[in-house]
Amino acid sequence: MNAPAIVVTGTGMITPVGTSTDAVWEAIRRGESPAGAVPTPGVSGALRCRTVAPFGLDLLPGRGNANLDPFIRFALVAADQAISEAGLDPATWEGGRVGIVVGCGLGGSATLSTAHSRLAERGPDAVSPYVHPRSLINMAAGMIAIRHHVTGPSHTVVAACASxxxxxxxxxDLIRSGACDIVIAVGTDAGVVPVIAAGFAAMGALADSAADDASRPFAADRSGFVLSEGAAALVLEREDSARARAATSKGRVLGYAFTTDAHHPVAPHPDAVGAEAAVRAALTDASLSPSAVxxxxxxxxxxxxxxRSEGKLIKRIFPHRPSVTANKGLLGHSLGAAGAIEAVLTLRSLATGIVPPTAHTPAVDPELAGLDLVLDKERHQNPTVAVSHSFGFGGSNCVLVMGK
Incomplete structure (x- = not known):
């Protein structure tokens, strides 16, 4: 029996360069640096991070939402947008047939950091009773469920930057299994917090420049990532169900795979063995060969x-040189949110036929010569099949295969 086709019928997004999918896509197409690079207190003066601009009831109406941890607020905004774009009404859907899966790497870092400071300075009586409801990593999923009357499965997956x-x-897979008719998939993280930034800086992972173009994927002079934050959400449905209610498909999730390096706590395998296994397994899941990408x-x-390891991987698996782009040149690295954000942007490339440029990279590292990285300006290509890579600490390798 063939597995049912799964389509995306709604998307939502909030990042440092925009507070909707359309706004973020237009910024990515232009490849222009945002104005949101701000110093992070308590960390090296050279460090700057990408932050989401403060927002209020215009994006997230509802009592009490202003006091939620940012990782929850970001997830709620993205989910609201995705559900609306999908044309779904939570007041009328069968909540038990709707599921939520949230990917997050950190949880409520800002809430915990503030609570720890109050505890150290003023004692336990100064700690808010809302610390745990605002910081537990599953609370984004829980708050989405409460807000939208979802009583089906609610999962939180933690796979670092692949989450x-x-x-x-x-x-x-929840839809394929028959457990759900609709799933709201979300990636969210809000790690622009001094202790988080300082930890990444101490291990040498962050860019050594405060310049707006410090994030330079695949460039010879790249020095590290720029810490960021945000969220993205996708509404997933069976294609036949979406068609029956005349919903517009934003694209298909054709394949998925997850592998683990079992190599090092934070460093990728130098030969990308686990990542290659994930790419090949995701293509097999989609019944496609590498040449179809x-x-x-x-x-x-x-x-x-x-x-270095990813560039060599791409050249090895895809010798026909598909176009390559890297959104973190503009967006920075939003940790657990990044994979969902990039999945939405990949769907936009498929839907519009446009591959956006890799911002801030003037030329590809000579060591990776032969990689067809899109530079300088967008490319009108009309791709039909794309893969989106997401890798994380702990050796996590996740690959999605997307189609029109």
Whole structure:
């Protein structure tokens, strides 16, 4: 029996360059640096991060939402947008047949950081009773469920910087299994917090420049990533169900795979063995060969080790040279949110026929010569099949295969 086709009928997004999918896509197409690079207190003066601009009831109406941890607020905004774009009404859907899968790497870092400071300075009586409801990593899923009357399965997946992509894959599998008719898949993280930034800086993972173009995926002079934040959401449905209610498909999730390096806590395998296994397994899941892939949305963090292993991987698996782009050049690295954000942007490339440029990379590292990285300006290509890579600490490798 053939597995049912799974389509995306709604998307939502909030990032440092825009507070909707349309706004983020237009910024990515232009490849222009945002104005949201701000110093992070308590960390090296050279460090700057990408932050989401403060927002209020215009994006997230409802009592009490202003006091939620940012990782929850971001997830709620993205989910609201995706559900609306899908043309669904939570007041009328069968909540038990709707599921939620949220990918997140950190949880409520800002809430915990603030609570710890109050505890250290003023004692336990100064700690808010809302610390845990605002910080537990499953609370984004819980708050989406409360807000939208979802009583089906609610999962939170944690795979470091691959978390958002894993959420999409697990969501797809929930529908394929028959457990759900609709799944809201979300990636969210809000790690622009001094202790988080300082930890990444101490291990040498962050860019050594405060310049707006410090994130330079696959460039010879890349030095590390720029810490960021945000969220993206995708509404997944069976294609026949979406068609029956005249919903517009934004694209298909054709394949998904997840592997583990079992190599090092934070460094990718130098030969990308686990990542290659994930790419090949995802293509097998989609019943496609590597030659069918027109476009690669790379993980592309701008770190020396990740970009080297990923670039060589792309050249090895795809010798026909599909186009490659890396969105983190503009967006920075939003950790657990990145995979979902990049999945949505990959779908936009498929829907519009446009591959956006890799911002801030003037030329590909000579060591990776032969990689067809889109530079300078967008390319009108009309890809039909694309893969989106997401890798993370702990050796996590997640690959999504997307189609029109």
């Amino acid at each position: 958002g992509a894993v959420a999409v894959g697990v969501g797809r 027109d476009h690669v949305n790379a993980h592309g963090t701008s770190t020396p080790y990740n970009d």
